[in-house]
Amino acid sequence: MRFFQTLSLSALLTLGNAAAIAKDSKVPELPKTDYDAVVIGGGPAGLSALSGLARVRRNVLLLDNGLYRNGPTRHMHDVIGFDGVQPAYYRYEARKLLSYYDTVKMENATVTDIKSQKGDYTSFSLSVDYPGQPTKKITARKVVLATGLKDILPDTPGIAENWGKGIFWCPWCDGHEHADQPLGLLAPLDKVAGLVREMATLNSNVYAFVNGTDNSTTQALADKDLPQWREYLKLHNVTVDNRTITEVKRLKSGDTHNADPSLPSVPEFDLFSVEFTEGKPVERAAFLTSFPDEQRSDVGEKAGVTLYGGRLQANGSAGLITNVPGIYAIGDANTDNTTNVPHALFTGKRAAVFLHVALERETQAVELAGLPKREAELQERDLWETMNGKRGELLYAGEFDQ
Incomplete structure (x- = not known):
């Protein structure tokens, strides 16, 4: 019986130590910030x-x-x-x-x-x-x-100067204002089919100015994206122009000057001339781009x-x-x-x-950690009386102060 009493006492002392540790444990703090x-x-x-x-x-x-x-x-x-x-x-x-x-x-x-x-x-x-x-x-x-x-805009004269005003990358943002107008695509060859998919319901007179990128490498990339890209461009009457661009020159501003600010969309009639290292320029009303x-x-x-x-x-x-x-x-x-x-x-x-x-x-x-925890605040006598068995039971270890 003395063995079991000693065992019970050891267990209770362990619980007491655990309670003391819990009582002394650090409550987390919120940072003090502006x-x-x-x-x-x-x-x-x-x-x-x-x-x-x-x-x-x-x-x-x-x-x-x-x-x-x-x-x-x-x-x-x-x-x-x-x-x-x-x-x-x-x-x-x-x-x-x-x-x-x-x-x-x-x-x-x-x-x-x-x-x-x-x-x-x-x-x-x-x-x-x-x-x-x-x-x-x-x-x-x-x-x-x-x-x-x-x-990241190319350094071609006229692109940065006119960016967002007839030259844009998002058809949802600016395409409706230039619908049914002669459109130019400014992009490497392998990106052209993707741009056509985006603007197909807006424009039908389309030139793709690929600026010297029509080569075996970009053709292979275009094949990977859409094996029938040539047929697709032909179906949509897209002309591919591979000449090197020297300037995109503005001929006319399409700024409406808020003619009717109550309307969600007002046509913008810009006009540009695309100049090349050789050959005649091509006029376009707007450009959809694919720049990094x-x-x-x-x-x-x-x-x-x-x-x-x-x-x-x-x-x-x-x-x-x-x-x-x-x-x-x-x-x-x-x-x-x-x-x-x-x-x-x-x-x-x-x-x-x-x-x-x-x-x-x-x-x-932090709030919950700061609340009193029953286990941490019980005194040793409380622990003893809680865990001690009743007199005559196996886990009874005697009175607390005996």
Whole structure:
């Protein structure tokens, strides 16, 4: 019997030690930061994320460097409720509405660096350059990258100067305004069939200016994409011109000067002359292009976010969080590979919801960890009396203070 009493006593002492350890264990701490989150980028994606966080009263700062992919275009389209407005007007209206919410701020600045900070939960220190001011440090628990893309335009005279005004890459954004007009395609040969698929319902008079890329290599790439690409182009009356372009010269501006701003779409009658190293020029009313693009900012990559195919890798099933805990990537910049305003708005809202819940899960864990735990606060006598068997039973070890 003495053996079992000793065994019971040992077990109770072990429980007592466990209780003491539990009582002394460290409660996790939330990081002390300036903001719950910082949103980097003030285009549609960033504004959408800010809106989603404002609606649940998160303390958030949006930092915007004033550079936008659709900045050069005359009007934005295919955005319900804002079809046909100027991009700057859209951002103005969004900012005006968001300024109503007193837990969020919007400032013009450029984020140059993001550093993870040590702690129980994620937090970051951001280096921020304000116009005409020294670099400032700002801290936040989470970061949303809405930094966007920029198009890599060829140095052919006339393309960059007229970008977004009769020369465009997105038929949904600008194609309807140039429907039924003589259209030019500016792209390497292997990209032409894909462009024709996109604009086939809009234009029938089409020239593909492939700028010297009609060769065995691009033909093989075109075969891989669509083995019958030659027949397809012929069916759609697409003329392939392989001459080297020297200039895309504007002959006429199609700017409507907001003739009727109430209309979602107004025809734009631009006119250009495509000049070559040899032969006669060709006139076109507009151009659909296929040029490469790249990240507008490298701040995400420097912070450790993985780039996949030139995009910030984001997990769509987990609110577009990246491989760096606490950093989200939204809009054109991420690996959704969908680049338009409605998509940008969707990703901003999705990230905002997941980010808000992630913050609250951390707060919840700290709140619950700080509550008294019965096991941790029982005194040794309480443990003894709780666990000790009744007199005469196998696990009875005697009275506590015997």
